[in-house]
Amino acid sequence: MSPTASRRKATEPATPEQRIEVRKTYKLYIGGAFSRSESGRTYKIHAAGRSGRFLANAAMGSRKDARDAVVAARDAFERWAMATAYNRGQVLYRVAELMEGRRGQFATEVAAAEGLTPARADKVVSAAIDRWVWYAGWSDKIAQVLGGVNPVAGPYFNISAPEPTGVVAALAPQCSSLLGLICVLAPIVVSGNTEVILTSEHRPLPAVTLSEVLATSDVPAGVINLITGRTAEVAPWLAAHQDVNAVDLAGAADADGLAWADLERAGADNLKRVLRPAGDGADAVEPDWSPVPDLTRIKAYLETKTIWHPKGG
Amino acid sequence: MSSPSATARARELLGVGALTNASMTRWLNGLPGVDQVGADARAAGLGTRSIKTTSKAWAIDTAIGMIDLTTLEGADTESRVRSLCAKAMAPDPGDPTTPQVAAVCIYSDLVPVAVDALRGSNIHVAAVTTAFPAGRATMAVKLTDTRDAVRAGAHEIDMVIDRAAFLSGRYLQVFNEIAAIKAACAQDDANGAANGAAARLKVILETGELATYDNVRRASWLAMLAGADFIKTSTGKLSPAATLPVTLIMLEAVRDWRDLTGTQIGVKPAGGIRTAKDAMTYLVMVNEIAGDDWVDPHWFRFGASSLLNDLLLQRQKLANGRYCGADYVTID
Numbered sequence: 039m040s041p042t043a044s045r046r047k048a049t050e051p052a053t054p055e056q057r058i059e060v061r062k063t064y065k066l067y068i069g070g071a072f073s074r075s076e077s078g079r080t081y082k083i084h085a086a087g088r089s090g091r092f093l094a095n096a097a098m099g100s101r102k103d104a105r106d107a108v109v110a111a112r113d114a115f116e117r118w119a120m121a122t123a124y125n126r127g128q129v130l131y132r133v134a135e136l137m138e139g140r141r142g143q144f145a146t147e148v149a150a151a152e153g154l155t156p157a158r159a160d161k162v163v164s165a166a167i168d169r170w171v172w173y174a175g176w177s178d179k180i181a182q183v184l185g186g187v188n189p190v191a192g193p194y195f196n197i198s199a200p201e202p203t204g205v206v207a208a209l210a211p212q213c214s215s216l217l218g219l220i221c222v223l224a225p226i227v228v229s230g231n232t233e234v235i236l237t238s239e240h241r242p243l244p245a246v247t248l249s250e251v252l253a254t255s256d257v258p259a260g261v262i263n264l265i266t267g268r269t270a271e272v273a274p275w276l277a278a279h280q281d282v283n284a285v286d287l288a289g290a291a292d293a294d295g296l297a298w299a300d301l302e303r304a305g306a307d308n309l310k311r312v313l314r315p316a317g318d319g320a321d322a323v324e325p326d327w328s329p330v331p332d333l334t335r336i337k338a339y340l341e342t343k344t345i346w347h348p349k350g351g
Numbered sequence: 352m353s354s355p356s357a358t359a360r361a362r363e364l365l366g367v368g369a370l371t372n373a374s375m376t377r378w379l380n381g382l383p384g385v386d387q388v389g390a391d392a393r394a395a396g397l398g399t400r401s402i403k404t405t406s407k408a409w410a411i412d413t414a415i416g417m418i419d420l421t422t423l424e425g426a427d428t429e430s431r432v433r434s435l436c437a438k439a440m441a442p443d444p445g446d447p448t449t450p451q452v453a454a455v456c457i458y459s460d461l462v463p464v465a466v467d468a469l470r471g472s473n474i475h476v477a478a479v480t481t482a483f484p485a486g487r488a489t490m491a492v493k494l495t496d497t498r499d500a501v502r503a504g505a506h507e508i509d510m511v512i513d514r515a516a517f518l519s520g521r522y523l524q525v526f527n528e529i530a531a532i533k534a535a536c537a538q539d540d541a542n543g544a545a546n547g548a549a550a551r552l553k554v555i556l557e558t559g560e561l562a563t564y565d566n567v568r569r570a571s572w573l574a575m576l577a578g579a580d581f582i583k584t585s586t587g588k589l590s591p592a593a594t595l596p597v598t599l600i601m602l603e604a605v606r607d608w609r610d611l612t613g614t615q616i617g618v619k620p621a622g623g624i625r626t627a628k629d630a631m632t633y634l635v636m637v638n639e640i641a642g643d644d645w646v647d648p649h650w651f652r653f654g655a656s657s658l659l660n661d662l663l664l665q666r667q668k669l670a671n672g673r674y675c676g677a678d679y680v681t682i683d
Contacts, residue, residue, distance in 0.1 A: 112676070280679055281677065
């Protein structure tokens, strides 16, 4: 406490208006722990719109933070992928419950980040939580819908079953700070992948709050890792990372100084699955996230295992 | 049973007419005590050095060349040893500029397999003997174990000391055992030791069981006095295995031993060194404590298995500028 503040406290009781604001400096979420960027850097987050008021400091993640996050995601993969679909669904549904408990905080942050009215922000938070529940519900239905028994000319069953591809790196949408984030994040983990999310560069606070939700949920450490920072700085390292199996370029739309085609090219070197951003050619656009989606984003991170099994005895 | 030369030299160094347990105890207890806090702080300080770009590339290749690639499992099969040897000769088959490791370290009964698999290469075969890892066997068994390995062509012998004897203060017994194994390494019978030279003897102190840093220093001096060519921290079967402060104390010991006797002794930390960063920290320490004479595979080794893969991943990262993954190195 500054000398001025302590003197004031001694002479006159501070009224609520005079209270010194607690200014927050958020951290990254890697391997279930909140860590500062190894680079030690932070950057200021401002509200959208004309006011542009200071909201908080966020950690400016570096390529080494991305590297550590991939290691954490890889370590968490086997256990998460081997968990039963039923269990994964329960764990993810529990996240929706916790988000509901933080509804007010999410609404405030979304309103500030996206420049929405409180009523509109509240609707967005509802939509985001509902979308999370929607994806969580898919966990034990993916195999029935996307897998199947194939007809073969012989006394065999031929069965195709979807399996998670591994570690997925995703660029979260730049504009839709919560609904868009969840539309990108949830379909990756629901099938058993683990992920490294590079949050919206200028609107990361709802994602930071989501990491606080995840830390108190049952999602195992390392399954979801969130990195805040400059998209154009970190994304190329994730796209080229040899231990990343798929990359979602949704956030390449409207990212400063980033051409998504370069990321796709970098990803091609180890045959990553690449989910392109919406839009034609170089003009990536961020889609409207509000309509109920189809299974495209779930399917993008699945491999198909096909096995033969003899019929009868 | 001890070799005359070791005993004679020990008598001279100790300034006694006959080696007794009492004289040896007096000499070892006369070594200065280790400042535990100071050793920990010095080791931690050396671990903060940042090594980048060309220095990092050099350190990675140097570390690869210092590895004793190790497999010491009850389930070691002949084919496992052969695949380990193949990896030792070409750690990264995709990049022929990758240096070879220094040696492969295996159980003594698998020495013939490794010798066969490594024929034509400069990679040494190191065998653990003397009832590794516990060292609980009679002297006759330990000697036979060692002679068998040397006869089969092992270039290096990794022996364990009898920690029970050491901790009970029976230093002369430990001395005699090391000296006897040393003599067994030098044996030259019909088949002869490999290359006609004596096998180099690495003495494993198993520092995790020695309880104090003072004991580590005493065990190091005792092993060198008895004729060790290398002093090695651990079996790798026990945690803690190699730690930075323990290695630091051993490096000080070999440095001071050379000042005293003119003989250079090697150091081998083993167990628990898994990342390239760890390895580089050790290299910094070797250079700072012992001096650059020791930055050489002949005088410093890493006993490791998973370390090699991490070094290869870092090497690939430096070569192609992107982070690499475990899918691009062999599983072993």
